Amino acid sequence: MPLRLHNTLTRAIELVTPANADGVFRMYCCGPTVYGPSHIGNFRAFVVQDVLRRALEIELGAEKVLHARNITDVDDRIIVQTQTEKRSLAEITAHWSGLFHADCRALNLLPPHYEPSAVEHIPAQVALIERLIFHRHAYRADDGSVYFDVSTYPAYGGLARLDFTALRKQTTNSAGEANLADKYDREAAADFALWKARKPEDGSNYWPSPWGEGRPGWHIECSAMIEKIFGGQTIDLHGGGIDLIFPHHENEIAQSCCAHESEPGYSFVRHWFHNAHLLLEDTKMSRSLGNLYTVADIQKMGFDPVVLRYVLLTAHYRSPLVFTQNGLEAAQSALHKLDKHLLALALRATGDAAKTKETLLRLKKSSPKALRWGRFATAWEVLTDDLNVPGTLGEIFKVEPKAATVEQAKEDLEGLLKITVGVLGLDLPLPETKILVPDEIVELAKQRWAAKQAKDFAKADALRKELSARGWKSLDRKDGYDLAKE
């Protein structure tokens, strides 16, 4: 079955296919604003987009997918930081984007083919704003800021399906606060900034423009970078968190469509792909609320990032997902189970325990598209229905790791690797975790093993209790033992 996905624009499940004659699928995803650590809720979006990309590469071939994800490195909050921390914008954004990339690697995210920076695309943004002013979709305010005139784009609100006549009359926002329209020098509350005029508190963070010094507004960067990277043609898919539907993506549509109004039939994006949020105790995880966890926090809790990746995939991408410690533990156990299935199939396929590791490594290095599905074809079928990852996981576990024949084991081994590592990006098996054992624990364990060898079970049991009191346990084998934390 070809891949089908929910499209926010039409609210329907649609086939995702490349529109262009070259057969290349072009996707753009809104990336992080690098003013602080990215949290695991941010990564839900990037993990989901990564699975989509991998699925597209399976379907179309890796060379037929182009993926762009921007870095927002100019923004009000970053500029405030340059002043409070007395560091340059470049210094701050380099620091946080470096950490972001490290987290991406830890989560096994494929690097995008393009990773444009907003600061590096200021001329492209200025050029786009000029086009909008030329076509009378934007106006310069007295202070030198430029705003998009929403009233010139009748289709505005189409993505979010908001009623703008009602919205304009609204005098309070969701929190019951007064509408902030008057704070800005714009003609209508719905108008949004394309260019923000320089203010004294901006420090050295301003750029020249035909309207005076200042900096670009947020929404224009994506429109400009998409234009630049993909040559102004319609792109196949645009992704982001559900919170970006309005106003960010709504505004992008308005900007890009108005800039192209001289081209009849122009469409900006064919398919809009939005994921629901990660929640913490029924509340959205967000930087402003301060209720966030980072990838580093998860590692400090003793979990490998692949466990987090699994957790982020346990709910369908359009459903909210509540993050809990319990969820991490369940994910770790489930991954362990998959790991066992993988080893069982590899052992059967190779018939030789010594060869399994080497075989697994070799298969993992090969292109996922080249691998066979075996009995995991149904898992893929389920995935193609709107990226139903929970359903896919169910299908994966339904396949008994006992293959009927060696040939089937070989095929299944490829299939299991293809779906888990190749599509879901769950890089199994789990790396063996190295644990530091205190000397006193090592000594107690030695004594216990000696007592056990001497068949002094009373002493051995007493020592096991000693170990337990210190939080450790001995896992005995025939020829020795391992130590583990209880």
Place this chain on the structure above:
RNA sequence: GGUGCGGUAGCCAAGUGGUAAGGCCGGAGUCUGCAAAACUCCCAUUCGUCGGUUCGAUUCCGACCCGCACCUCCA
């Protein structure tokens, strides 16, 4: 208030007009001195509530209750 999404076992979570996938936890057993690991088996007469349509609804329709999100900082 407007708009949208959702309420499925102890927890997480798919799904379908024909009688409930899967994961975690838990229980029983096999095997080991013990413990663990591993393996086998068990674990929702029921899908928020109340009505309706239907031979039949968890699945469709209506009402209601509850939760979450968005309504110009947000992945």
